[in-house]
Amino acid sequence: MLSREITLYCRHGLSINQARQLSRMAGLFKSHIQLSNLSRRQTAEASSLLALLTLATQPGDLCQLLIEGLDAELAHMAFNCWCVELGKPLGRSTTxxxxxxxxxxxxxxxxxxxxxxxxxxxxxxxxxxxxxxxxxxxxxxxxxxxxxxxxxxxxxxxxxxxxxxxxxxxxxxxxxxxxxxxxxxxxxxxxxxxxxxxxxxxxxxxxxxxxxxxxxxxxxxxxxxxxxxxxxxxxxxxxxxxxxxxxxxxxxxxx
The missing domain is CATH 3.40.930.10 (Mannitol-specific EII; Chain A)
Incomplete structure (x- = not known):
């Protein structure tokens, strides 16, 4: 099973609209997708709007979007833009x-x-x-x-x-x-x-x-x-x- 992740510092808190968008996008893929707030030691299924909102994500929190499944590579590409809107993904030396x-x-x-x-x-x-x-x-x-x-x-x-x-x-x-x-x-x-x-x-x-x-x-x-x-x-x-x-x-x- 493929596994992909995006770890990022949040620029601002997770809004209802962003949570709704993530939940809707998660439903388009077969992979299991979860969002974890590592600063607050909480995790939620990306497909559940209510669960995402309970993460209470705030500016500066370190989060990770984890994608596991057969279409993880495709999902990873799709979620990159969403993550950039939320914060600063950590993948380059400049970050x-x-x-x-x-x-x-x-x-x-x-x-x-x-x-x-x-x-x-x-x-x-x-x-x-x-x-x-x-x-x-x-x-x-x-x-x-x-x-x-x-x-x-x-x-x-x-x-x-x-x-x-x-x-x-x-x-x-x-x-x-x-x-x-x-x-x-x-x-x-x-x-x-x-x-x-x-x-x-x-x-x-x-x-x-x-x-x-x-x-x-x-x-x-x-x-x-x-x-x-x-x-x-x-x-x-x-x-x-x-x-x-x-x-x-x-x-x-x-x-």
């Missing part, structure tokens, strides 16, 4: 500044820019994946890469840091980093993370200095909690671009 501005405004001590998101070109062992994640971190924030890698591997030996099927979150408080930072790898091929929950496709690295004040640790706690939310993780697993994955992770940090 990454929207998520980065949100992070800089609300959590200026955290570093997670689009270049810190990448793809794995082939299956890798866990140690290699962790090394690639560290390489994605800004050089100015890492004091000692080998030491950071050793600490992450030691943490993995305690227990595999898979947080939900398909998603791993290796993390460490370390003197090897100067400020909180994140990196992310996406792999189309499953990566064995040594867990009974199975392989993963998305690996999010969380690093923060030791002795970090509790207030500065809260975003990491929020992200860990967010990655256990079915709506947000479903959106992350179906995201098709680095820009969408980047924005979804930042949403988890902030909400």
């Amino acid at each position: 990454a500044h929207l998520a980065e501005q949100r992070l800089a405004t609300h959590q200026p001590d955290y570093h997670f820019a689009l270049p810190q998101v990448a793809s794995l070109s082939a299956p890798h062992a866990k140690a290699q994946v962790l090394a690639q994640l560290i390489d994605l971190l800004p050089e100015s924030l890492v004091k000692e890469s080998p030491g950071l890698h050793s600490e992450l591997m030691a943490r993995e030996q305690v227990s595999a840091t898979i947080i939900r099927a398909g998603i791993a979150m290796p993390h460490v408080l370390s003197a090897a980093v100067r400020q909180p930072a994140l990196a992310m790898l996406h792999s189309t091929e499953p990566v064995d993370w040594g867990s009974s929950l199975g392989a993963v496709h998305n690996i999010i690295l969380l690093c923060a200095p030791r002795q970090l004040p509790p207030a500065q640790l809260r975003p990491l706690t929020r992200l860990a909690r967010a990655m256990m939310d079915e709506i947000l993780t479903h959106a992350l697993l179906h995201a098709s671009t680095h820009q969408a994955r980047h924005a979804i992770v930042i949403e988890g940090l902030l909400s």
Whole structure:
């Protein structure tokens, strides 16, 4: 079954007319279509006008339109124009500044820019994946890469840091980093993370200095909690671009 998605920041709230248009368009396709408000952790069937209105979508909300079915490709093309009217779809490198501005405004001590998101070109062992994640971190924030890698591997030996099927979150408080930072790898091929929950496709690295004040640790706690939310993780697993994955992770940090 084909799957297509459009992830976007809403320019304005979803109006009754827009919801009615989406519901009517959804009825023209055989694919299953749903709209999720990721900021508010709500989802609705696109064919139901009433359900769409309960999303209470507001300006600035991060949303995802997910299309699954045999005619998903055609539906995706049709819904692109509708999404552009609602907000700013995330699919080009120039749209990454929207998520980065949100992070800089609300959590200026955290570093997670689009270049810190990448793809794995082939299956890798866990140690290699962790090394690639560290390489994605800004050089100015890492004091000692080998030491950071050793600490992450030691943490993995305690227990595999898979947080939900398909998603791993290796993390460490370390003197090897100067400020909180994140990196992310996406792999189309499953990566064995040594867990009974199975392989993963998305690996999010969380690093923060030791002795970090509790207030500065809260975003990491929020992200860990967010990655256990079915709506947000479903959106992350179906995201098709680095820009969408980047924005979804930042949403988890902030909400």
